[in-house]
Structure formats: structure tokens, C-alpha cells
Amino acid sequence: MYQYDQYDQLIVEERVKQFRDQTQRYLAGELSEEEYRPLRLQNGLYVQRYAPMLRVAVPYGLLSSAQVRKLAQIARDYDKGYAHISTRQNVQFNWPDLEDVPDILAELATVQMHAIQTSGNCIRNTTTDQFAGVAKDELVDPRPWCEIIRQWSTFHPEFTHLPRKFKIAVNGATRDRAAIEVHDIGLEAVNNDAGELGFRVSVGGGLGRTPIVGSFINDFLPWQHLLSYLEAILRVYNRFGRRDNKFKARIKILVKALTPEVFAERVDAEWAHLKDGPTTLTEAEVQRVSQYFVDPAYQALEDVDFTAADAEHPGFSRWRERNVVGHKKPGYCAVTLSLKPTGVAPGDVTDKQLDAIAELADRFSFGEVRNSHNQNMILADVEQARLLDLWHELREYGFATPNIGLLTDIICCPGGDFCSLANAKSIPVAEAIQRRFDDLDYLFDIGDVELNISGCMNACGHHHVGNIGVLGVDKKGEEFYQVSLGGSAGREASLGQILGPAFAQDDMADVISKIIQVYVDARTEEEQFLDTFRRIGIAPFKERVYAANH
Template identity: 65%
Template sequence: MYQYDQYDHLIVRERIAQYRDQVQRRLNDELSEAEFLPLRLQNGLYNQRHAYMLRIAVPYGLLSSAQMRMFAHIARKYDRGYGHFTTRQNIQFNWIKLEESPDILADLATVEMHAIQTSGNCIRNVTSDEFAGVAADEIVDPRPYAEVLRQWSTFHPEFAALPRKFKVAINGALEDRAAIAVHDIGLTVVKNDAGDIGFKVMVGGGMGRTPILGSVIREFLPREHMLTYIEAIMRVYNLHGRRDNKYKARIKILLKAVGVEEFTRQVEAEWEDLKGTEQTLTLEEMERIIAYFQPHDYKTLPAFDAAAAHADNKAFGLWLKRNVKPHKVPGYAAVVLSLKKTGVPPGDATDAQMDFMANIADRYSFGELRVTHEQNVVLADVEQSQLFALWEEIKAQGLATPNIGLLTDIICCPGGDFCSLANAKSIPIAESIAQRFDRIDFLHDIGDFELNISGCINACGHHHVGNIGVLGVDKDGSEWYQVSIGGAQGNNSAIGKIIGPSFSAAQMPEVIDRLLQVYVRERTPEERFVDTAQRLGIAPFKEFVYATPIVAEAEEAEYA
């Protein structure tokens, strides 16, 4: 993984010193809250309902065990004993004292981490595939390119005050696991007929008030021009993006206003002036960065059938099926640690769990971990022969729930319990649904499923691309929930469609139950929920959900 050089260390130290002075001036009332607001946001500090929240950057989701231990330390010393992993592969701490925030940043700097550009109208944390470097379907490891983007975008003077926040994702595999279609810029690694590496460039994706899938503006961009072309995109957006209305300020709105063809024309024209400049990526520069991401010292191992070796252990078999993923190196596997145990807010981990994850990363996975945008954690390099021993350890820590990619693997923002922007609570809805369907055989019968919950229209829970999406809305001062179906991320991304009027919190488990009843009744063999929803449309689901009044304490349905 990337390690700071002397310039990185210097920049971060100077930023901390600058921020420490700003905090002291605020505490002394030498700065008003309005004056302090942009300064703290540049350092990832939000003022939430009950306390300050600090969002820490985890570039492209990659962590060392030392960095995970630092998160545990922060949770114990400065927070209330836990942290929340987010859909941008970051971590948030929700109970931060303003006067202690500079000390947290100083502690983070000792393990080469910071909170720079995790907020504000700038280019945010670049995200990628959590299985980058080990995925069996990978064309090229995208992490070196994500690192180049991180270095280029951090403190970029031209793009420090954009019309609105800006998000970039990069995927290097055949299967899109980075949700590139719903990012401001989504890059997919491709090879041309000559075998040259390049990128397919999508622009203008996003969720929020106006969910839109990105548009392809270039089918093949040679890899050496990645920065110059993205700079051209940013310049067009920075010049023409709206600043009079923050709800209309994202690049997707600009693209819609001027049209894809005109936007592309302007980008290409801007790019003509940038080609061949010093930001063109030389082979030497890319080799320098790629050197940080060399494969680990893998053993030569025979394939090991862990399922056959423990065929009498059904629980282990279920975990293997859902939480263990293929690895490009024979004899190894990638393991997803579930942060979705029923009774725990999705994405939350305690300080003890974070210390534990760091320890098992050292013993089982070369001291590295990955944060997923589904709010789980990955050990990417586990020997297949050690899977059973690992499973026994993580089971004792509540990290082995065999539900990855199933109904209870819920994506959920902090919602109204913490966020000052939220219209409604998210965590209690996730909990009530998880409790209703906490039956492992049932979950495996329903199969692959994405249930996403957002507490407000900002869509931090990615509800628009959930197979079932739940959005908290305010109705005359009360919390209600709007439901959509048919959304999807990945290669076949889609925006879900709202089924009808919103529901109360107490009704939500029964609403999900009724949607599942329609699916079970109408599905064809091998058809997932999203396939059935997209094939039939919302009509049969809507009809059944609203056919009779929903009683909160309704009996569980009988499923065929």
C-alpha cells in the first residue's frame, strides 16, 4: 500500500498546525461559527445533532492493521467506544469534542492518515473495488491510479471551491464493484485491441434529489492522459456549474442542461490545451506508484476445499457460501467480515472489534484490510486452509454473520439519530427489518438482495440503487418512509422506482414482507428480486402492498 513521503508528512503536519490554531480561535470566540464552518469542513468535521462528527479518509478503502488500531484508539479515547464505516469507504466518529479534534488529527498523522477533503465542495475520497489486486476478474489493479488521483486532487488549488462536492470511483475488473455509474466521474479500466490500458469515462452520475446514471463521454482514454482529461472535465464543471442553487450545482445537472454531446465537446476542447502538459502520466511515474502495490509474498499452495473438509458443519458452510470470495492466487480466498449482525447498527464496529480485526489481519492477511462501500470489512488474502480457524475466531467477535449480499446485509446511513440533515431515523428501520427476517434459511432462499436506507434525500445510504430502497421523509413534522424497488448497482445499474405513498416506521417490516411475498409468488427459477421487479414493474408489488391496511404487528407471512 502507499506510504507517505517527506512531502506528504510535511503537508499533513502543517495542515494540523493550521487547524489547531483555527480551533483555538473558535474556542476563544475570535472566529464566528459562520467563519469557522468552511475551515472545519476542510478537515472533515461536521456539527451534528448531539456533537461534532469527524470523517476520516480511507483512500480507496485500503487500511493497514496499524491504521485500524488507530481507529480503535480514537474510538476509546475520543468517542464512545465505536466508529461507523460509511458508503464512501471512510470511517466516522460521532461524539467528538471540538477542542480534542486537532489531537485526533495529530494521532492520525502518526499512521499516515488524515481527514482532509472528506467534506466541502472539493474532490472527495476516491473509491474503488474492495477486492482490487486480488479479484479473479480483474483486468488491472486500479489502486495505483486511484492513488495518483488522490495525490493530484488533494489541495488542488483550482478545485478547492467547486460548485458542489465531487465524487470519483474507479473500477479495474470486469464486474463493477465500485458503483461507478452513480458517481460524478466513473472510470472503468479497459484494454483496446492492441492490448493498451485505458479507461472508459462516465460523467454525471449521482443520487440525491435527482438520481441519474452517468453518461459515457469517452470509450477509451489512454491511461497516460487520465489526469489531463479529468482536469478538462473539472474545468468545464468549475466554469459552468451553478453556484446560485446548491441543489442544482452537481455536474449531473450541468450535463443534463447542456446535453451530453455539448458537454463532451467542451471537455475535448479543453483537453486539447492540456495534452502533453506535465500532468501527462509518464511510464516512469506510474511504475513508481505501482511499486507500492506489488503483490504480497504469496505461498505456492494447492487448492483446498474448506467446505468438503468440514462438510458436517452447516454454519461454516453457509458462511463460506456468502462471506468468502474467489482470489486470483491459487490456495487463497478473500473474506468479508460482516458488520451487519442483527442488533447492531449497520457499519458500526466497537473499539474491541477494530483491535481484533487489526490482529487477525496481521495473522491471516498480510496486515491489510479493506473497507467496502456496503459497510463491511475485507481480509483480502486468507489461505484457504485457514478459513475454518479464522471463522471460529471472528464468530466469537460477532463478525461472522453469513449474510453478505443477502436481505439483512443492509446499507444504512446514521440518519436522524445523529445527522442534522436527516428527515427521519434510519438505524431503527434497519434494526426492525433485520429482526423481522433474521432467519438464515429464509435469507438464503430469497438469495442476492440489496436493501438500502437513507434518512434524507442526500442519499448517503444509496437508496436509489437498492433492490429495495427506503428514504426517510418529513410529513408534517413526522417521520415517514418512501419505498422504491428495482434499483441496482454494478454492470446493470438502475435507479429504483417509487411504489406509492410513504409508510410509518412501524409499518416498514410488513411492507418489506409484502414485497417479498410478491417476489416469491412471481419469480422464475434463478431470478433474483431485482430481476423480478424489473421484469414486472411496480404494479403487482404496489397492488399487493396497498391492498389492505398495514398493521404494524402483522403476523409474518408464510412463504412458498
């Protein structure tokens, strides 16, 4: 993973000193709330319903074991003993005291971490596939490209005060696990007919109040021009994006208003001034960054036959089916640690669990950990021969729930329990659904279903692209939940269709049960939930759910 040089370290340490002074002045009454607000946002600090929330940057979801241990210590010393994995692969602390935040940032700096540009109208954390660098279906490792974008975008003076926040995702594999089509900019690595590497570029995707699937405006951008083309896109947005209405300020609104074709023309016109300029990437620069992402010291291994272990440990077989995926190297695999056991807020992890993850990473996965936008954590380089031993330990720590990709592997925002923007609670709904579907045999029979829950229209839980999406809404001061079906964040992304009138919280487990039953009754042997929905449409689901309520 990328290592800071002396200049990186100095910048982060100076930023901590600067924010410490700003916070002390605010607490002393020398800075007003209005003056302090942009300063704290630039350092990842929000004011939530009950306490500040600090969002820590985890570039493209990659962590060292030392960084994980530091997060555990911060959770223990400055918070309530846990942290939260966000859908941008970052880490959030929900209960720090304001006066302690500069100390937390100083602690983070000792392990090359910070909270810069995790909030505000700037380019946020660039995200990617949680299996980057090890996936069997990978054309190119996207992590060096994410790092190049990170170094270019962090502190970029032209793009620190955009009309609204800005999100970029990079995919380097056949399957899109980075959800590029619902980002402000999505980049997909491709080869042209000559075998040269480039990027297919999507713009104007995003969720929130006005969900839109992005439009591809360039089918092959040579890698040398990646930064100059991104800069052209950002310049067009910075120049023409709306600043009079924050609900219409995202780039997706501009692309839709201009049409993708006209937007692309404006980008090309801007790019003409930038192409072949100082931001043109060279082989030497790409190699400089890529050296931080070379393969670890893999051994020459062969794939393991798990027949005997599966027979002796049926739970191991079930876990391996859901939580373990193939690896580009024979004899290795990638393991997802489920942060979705029933009764725990999805994505939450305790300080003791973080310490355990760091220890497991050192012993089983070359000292590295990944965060996924699905709010789980990954050990990406596990020897297959040690998989059974790892499973036994994961069970002890609560990470072995065999539900990855299943209905209870819920993406869920913190909702009204924490967030001051939320219309309704998210976590109790997630728990009610998990408890309803606690039969693993039934869960496995249902198969892959993506269930996403957001507490408000800001869509931090990505409900628009859940196969089943749940949105908390306020109806005359009471919490209700709107359901949508048919969303997908993968290749050829789609937005869910609203099922109908919203439901009370106590009805939600029943509603999801009825939706699943329609699928089970209608599916063919080869179909997953999304396939069946796209074949039969929304009407059978609507009929079953609402007929039973009247």
C-alpha cells in the first residue's frame, strides 16, 4: 500500500496543528459557529443528532494492520468502543468529544491517516473493488490509478469548493464491484483493439434526492490522459454547475440539463487546453505509484480440496460458499469478514474486534485489510490450507456469519439513531429483517439479494440501487418506510421502482417476507431475485403486498 514520504507526513501534521488552533479558538468563543463550520467540515467533522461524527479517510478501502490497531485504540480511548464502516470504504466515529478531535487527528497522523476531504464540497474518497489486485476477473489492478487520482485531487486548489461533493470510482475487473455507474465519475479499465490500456468514462451518476444512472461519454480514454480529462470534467462542472440550489448542484443535474452529448462536447473543448500538458501521465509516474502495490511474497501453492473438511464441518462449507472467493494465485483465496450478525448495526465493529482483525491480518493476510462499500471487511490473501483455522477464529470474534450477498447482508446508513438529517431510523428495521430471516437454510435457498436501507433521501444506504430498497420517510411526524424494487449497482446499473405507499416500521419484516415469497414462487431454477423481477415486473409484488394489508 502507499507509504507517505516526508512531505506527505509534514502536510498532515501541519494540518492537525492548524485544526487544533481553530478548534481551541472556537471553544474559546473567538470563532463563530458559522466561521468554524467550513473548517471542521474540511477535517471530516460533522455535528450529528447527539454528538460530533468524525469520518476518517481510508483511500480505496485499504488499511494496514497498524492502522487498524490505531482505529481500535481511538474507538476505545475517544469513543464508545466501536467504529463504523461507511459505504465509501471510510471509517466513522460517532461519539467523539469536540475538544478531543484534534488529538484524534494527531493519533491518526502517526499511522499515515487523516480526515481531510471526507466532507464538504470537494472530491471525496476515490473507491474501488474490495478485491482489487487479487480478483480472478481483473484486467488491471485499479489501486495505483485510485492513488494517482487521490494524489492529484487532494488539496487541488481548483476543486476544493465545488458546487457540491464529488465522488469517483474505478473498476478494473470484468464484474463491476465498484458501482461506477452511480458515481459522479465512473472509470472502467478497458483495452482497445491494439491491446492498449485506457478507461471508459461515465459521468453524472448519483443517488440522493434525484437518482440518476451515469452516461458514458468516452469509450476509450488513453491512460496517459486520465488526469487531464478528469480535470476537464471538473472544470466544466465547476464553471456551469448550479450554486443557487444545493438540491440541484450535483453534476448529474448539469449533465441531464445539458444532455450527455452536449456535456461531452464541453468537456472536449476544455480538454483541448489541457491535453498533453503538465498532467499528462508518464510510464515513470505510473511505475512510481505502482511500486506500492506489488504482490506480497506469495508461495507456490496448489488449490486445496475441501471435501473432507466440508464433511466434518458443515458450517465451514456453508461459510466458504458465501464468504470466500477465488484468488488470482493458486492456493490462495479472499475472505470477507461479515459485519452483519443479527443484533448489530450493519457496518459496526468494536475496538476488540478491530484489534482481532489486525492480529488476523498479520497472521493470515500479509498485514493488510480491506473495507468494502458493502460495509464489511476483507482479508484478501489467505492461504487455502489455513482457511479452516481462520474460520474457527472468525467464529470466536463474531465475523463468520455466512451471509455475504444474502438478504441479511444489509447495507444500512446510521439513520435517525445518529444522523440529524434522517427522517426515520434505519438500524431497527435492519435488525427486524435479519431476525425474520434468521433461518440459514431459507436464506441460502433465497440466494443473492441486495437489501439497502436509507434513513432519508440523501441515500447514504444506497437504497435506490438495492434489489430491495427501503427509504425512511416522515409522514406528519411519524416514521414510515417506502419500498422500491429492481435496483442494481453493478454493470448496466438500474434504479429501483417504488412499490407504492409507505409502511409503518412494525410492518417492514412482513412486507419483505411477502416480497421474497413472490420471488420464491415465481423464479426459475437459474434466476436470482433481480432476474425474476426484471422478467415479471413489479405488479405481482404490489398485488401480494398490498392485497394482504386491506
